[in-house]
Amino acid sequence: MVIKRNRYAEDLRRKALLKYKFKKVVREVIMNSQWLDENYEDQKISANVKKNIALMMRTKRRVGILTIYEKSLIRTPHHLRTISDRSKLCILFAGLRCFLCIPPKLRARVVPVIKYMSANPGRTIIRQGDEPHIIFFIVAGEIGMLKQSDRKVKLNSNYKFKLIVFPKFKSNCEISFGPGDCIGDIEIIEDRPRDYSYVATSQCELLVLVDNDFNSILKPYMQKVWNDKKAALKALDYFDFLSEDQILKACKLCTLKQYKPLDTIYSHDRGKLTNVHFVLSGQCLILQCLNMKVIVKNGKKGYELVDTLDGEFLNMNSNNSINKREVKSPSMFAALNAIHDNEKESSGYVVRPSVR
Incomplete structure (x- = not known):
């Protein structure tokens, strides 16, 4: 039996390939329509001429951190990038949190x-219970971490019970992740299914890395950091009551930092109030700088506390600052030197640190 050759087979194959490419482009445009149209604004023209001119002259709103050029550069295949493009990407990634x-x-x-x-x-972004294959680096936007619980319903049919399980999300977000955070890495490092679901709460820009590339490039370094965090938490008696799940969540939120001698961990006007510091090794002092006025009465030296506004500092090196009652102390050394210098003075303003 002779099979008759289809003379239009090549044309049909070519049309199917073009149709597939067109659908792929349409899907990409739909998924990324937000950043493709970031420079577009719906400017409604009205009868008010001044308002129309103000709308036309207004600076275009920029959504996110990355520009269209930077996004297109990241999306360009690596073998098509020039040496200049690769160096620009290295500089760009070095500046991302x-x-x-x-x-x-x-x-x-x-x-x-x-x-x-x-x-x-x-x-x-990530669904609870799935196998981990991708990690995400958040460039812009916020992502909420949700815990999924199962809601069971029993149906009675001819005295036979059937059990149906409906997945249901908790209404409140447990943790919110923002720019600079990484999600999806814990499950790959621990080799376990996804423990939580992650949902975008705002427009997000993400950088994606698959598990094979992560295992060959970043996993050895991040595995070491992760093990150090777990060892640090387990070394403190304060966290003995934590469960394994709570330890994993705490390791996800905490960071390890090292300070040199005489470094300032945080001062009264710097640092985040939401951070709590646990000392793993070494010693630290808590210093409180007070603005004191030296008063001499009947040949006896006394001190009086002076109220200052927030944001005012002490500087003992300037006579004008002393006369204006604006003494600035940029560091602990200046505060300590101010005490010794003012012991010789009969009047003036001094910063006296107290050790607690």
Whole structure:
């Protein structure tokens, strides 16, 4: 039996390929319509001429951190990038908060394999129970971490009970992640299914890394940091009551920092009030700087506390500052030197640190 050749087979194959490419382009445009149209604004023209001119002259609103050129550069295949493009990407990634803790050599190796992704509000980034294959670096936007619980319903049919399980999310977000955070890395490091679901709460810009590239580039470094965090938490008696799940969550939120001798951990006007510091090794002092006025009465020296406004500092090196009652102390050394210098003075203003 002779099979008759289809003379139009090549044309049909070519049309199917073009149709597939067109659908792929349409899907990409729909998924990334937000950043493609970031320079577009709905300017409604009215009868008010001044208002129309103000709308036309107004600076275009920029959504997110990355520009269209930077996004297109990240999306360009690595073999098509020039040497100049690759150096620009290395400089760009060095300035992103999500890569500040990664060594420069590892950061340069990530550039060829990382991908860009845009997520609209309400989109599920990671679903609870799935196998971990991707990690996400948040460049812009916020992502909420939700815990999924099962809601069971029993149906009675001919005296036979059937059990149906409906997945249901908790209404409140347990943790909110923002720019500079990384999600999805814990499950790959611990080799376990996804413990939580992550949903975008605002327009997000993400950098995506698949598990094979993560295992070969970043996993050895991040595994060491992760083990150090777990060892630090377990070394403190304060966290003996924590469960394994709570330890994993605490390791996700905490950071390890090292300070040199005489470094300031935080001062009265610097640092975040939401951070709590636990000392793993070494010693630290709590200093309180007070503005004191030296008063001499009947040949006896006395001190009086002077109220100052927030944001005023002490500087003992300037006579004008002393006369104006604006003494500025940029560091602990200036405060200590001010005490010794003012012991010789009969009047003036001094900063006296108290050790608690």
